[in-house]
Structures are given as structure tokens and as C-alpha cells.
Amino acid sequence: MSSVFGKPRAGSAPQSAPLEVNLAILGRRGAGKSALTVKFLTRRFISEYDPNLEDTYSSEETVDHQPVHLRVMDTADLDTPRNCERYLHWAHAFLVVYSIDSRQSFEGSSSYLELLALHAKETQRIYPTLLLGNKLDMAQYRQVTEAEGAALAGRFGCLFFEVSACLDFENVQHVFHEAVREARRELEKNSLARPLFISEERALPHQAPLTARHGLASCTFNTLSTVSLKEMPTVAQAKLVTVKSSRAQSKRKAPTLTLLKGFKIF
Numbered sequence: 001m002s003s004v005f006g007k008p009r010a011g012s013a014p015q016s017a018p019l020e021v022n023l024a025i026l027g028r029r030g031a032g033k034s035a036l037t038v039k040f041l042t043r044r045f046i047s048e049y050d051p052n053l054e055d056t057y058s059s060e061e062t063v064d065h066q067p068v069h070l071r072v073m074d075t076a077d078l079d080t081p082r083n084c085e086r087y088l089h090w091a092h093a094f095l096v097v098y099s100i101d102s103r104q105s106f107e108g109s110s111s112y113l114e115l116l117a118l119h120a121k122e123t124q125r126i127y128p129t130l131l132l133g134n135k136l137d138m139a140q141y142r143q144v145t146e147a148e149g150a151a152l153a154g155r156f157g158c159l160f161f162e163v164s165a166c167l168d169f170e171n172v173q174h175v176f177h178e179a180v181r182e183a184r185r186e187l188e189k190n191s192l193a194r195p196l197f198i199s200e201e202r203a204l205p206h207q208a209p210l211t212a213r214h215g216l217a218s219c220t221f222n223t224l225s226t227v228s229l230k231e232m233p234t235v236a237q238a239k240l241v242t243v244k245s246s247r248a249q250s251k252r253k254a255p256t257l258t259l260l261k262g263f264k265i266f
């Protein structure tokens with residue numbers, strides 16, 4: 001990481017406009033989402049904070065010598081995915097966190113992975129996802145084996161790491177940067193893809209929320225207004241439009257790290 005949190009170190013070389021990557025951290029209450037976020041942003045481990053606090057932080061990072069404007073949404077869903085639109089239509093990539101000393105949090109992580117798989121199917125997009133088994137320092141209280149974590153990640157085709165928010169910073173930084181690498185790869189692939197041509201025809205009838213069709217926990221979100229993609233019109237007829245995804249807003253705008261609100265650092 002070539003920058004002190006939030007600003008490039010003095011003297012660092014002038015850089016091209018950084019790629020913007022939005023990363024949402026999901027998981028059951030107590031899995032360690034906030035602790036991992038704070039560790040990555042400040043290199044410190046927090047002991048306690050307001051568990052209902054949900055915020056989005058931004059950080060100027062350098063990943064593989066390339067500048068990245070990284071936004072991290074530390075979500076607070078309690079136990080199951082709720083009001084998912086705020087992160088489904090905002091994030092380019094996801095970290096799904098469970099705690100290795102809690103079977104419940106491990107089972108909770110698969111409902112997030114299921115939701116993300118359905119969202120990817122619904123939108124025909126790929127959303128890089130990393131499954132993290134947190135609290136590796138608590139291995140003596142382990143309730144979930146590394147093999148189980150790897151198997152779950154394999155089932156959903158996502159990367160898997162075991163980490164600890166209270167051990168060394170480099171491991172935590174590595175998983176955040178891995179997420180950035182995966183997201184950057186997808187963003188670059190999509191930007192090379194053919195532009196989206198949308199005919200001006202009538203939109204397809206609005207589809208029922210995902211949960212209604214897949215019986216998922218109370219996580220509903222409006223699909224982007226689907227459009228009728230007919231046979232590709234000639235370029236002259238087609239109109240290139242940008243489809244704005246709904247900008248997710250965290251419950252409280254946090255353009256910069258609001259670390260001290262509700263966090264106690266030691």
C-alpha cells in the first residue's frame with residue numbers, strides 16, 4: 001500500500017486517474033466485518049463498537065502499482081440478508097465473512113453466497129466474491145474446518161481465505177487487494193465488451209422481486225428496468241445509452257473514514 005490511509009504519501013509519483021472499485025462486506029452479526037474493515041484501513045484492531053453502525057469508507061490504494069479509489073461498505077444486516085439493494089446494485093465485488101468459531105455465522109454466509117449467485121444470474125454479470133473465515137487467532141475454539149470453508153467457496157466458485165482482524169495486517173490487506181484485482185479484471189473485461197445497445201421498444205414487464213421467485217430471506221430489490229433486447233439493430237439505428245445502476249447509499253454518508261464514531265481503538 002503506497003498511501004497513508006486516505007491520501008497518497010508525499011513524493012509519490014503522479015498517477016493516472018484511479019480506477020474506482022466498490023467493495024461490500026457481508027456476513028452475519030459478529031463475524032468480524034467491521035474489525036476487518038478497520039484493520040485494513042488503519043492497521044489496527046478494534047475491540048468494540050456500535051454493532052448497528054453501517055458505513056462506507058474510501059481509501060486511495062495502490063494495487064500492483066496501479067492507483068485505485070476503493071470504497072468499502074461495512075454492512076450491518078444482523079442475521080440474514082436484508083434490503084440488499086443498497087449493496088447489490090452498488091458493489092463491484094463482495095467479501096462474505098464468517099467466524100471460524102461460529103457454526104451459525106458459517107451457515108449465514110451461505111445465504112449471502114446464494115443471494116449473490118442469484119443476483120449474478122439475474123443481471124447476467126459476474127461479481128467477484130471472496131469467502132473469508134475470520135478469527136483465525138481463535139483456532140482453539142474452531143467450529144468450522146478450513147476444508148468446510150474451502151468446499152463452500154468451491155460450491156459458489158469464489159476465492160477462500162482464513163484471516164484474523166487481530167493478527168498481522170498483511171494478510172488482511174492481501175484479501176482486500178485480491179478483491180480489487182478480481183473486480184478490476186471484471187471491470188476491464190466489461191469495458192472491452194460491446195456497448196449496450198438498447199432498442200427504444202417497450203420494456204419487458206417488471207419482474208417480481210428475486211425473493212418472490214426464489215424464496216430467499218426477506219431480501220427484495222427492484223431489478224433494473226429490464227429492456228427488450230431485440231436482434232441487434234444496425235449501429236446507425238441503435239442508440240448507445242448508459243444504464244445507471246441505482247447508487248447505493250449506506251445508511252449514513254461517510255465519504256471519509258468515520259472511524260472514531262462508535263469505535264474504540266486500542
Ligand SMILES: Nc1nc2c(ncn2[C@@H]2O[C@H](COP(=O)(O)OP(=O)(O)OP(=O)(O)O)[C@@H](O)[C@H]2O)c(=O)[nH]1
Nearest residue numbers: 029030031032033034035046047051135164165166
Ligand atoms: N479474536 C478475534 N476477535 C475478533 C476478530 N474480528 C472481530 N473480532 C471481535 O468480534 C466481535 C465482532 O466483531 P465485528 O467486527 O464487530 O463484527 P461485525 O461482523 O462487524 O458485527 P456487526 O457490526 O454486528 O455486523 C468484536 O468484539 C470484535 O472485537 C478476530 O479476527 N479475532
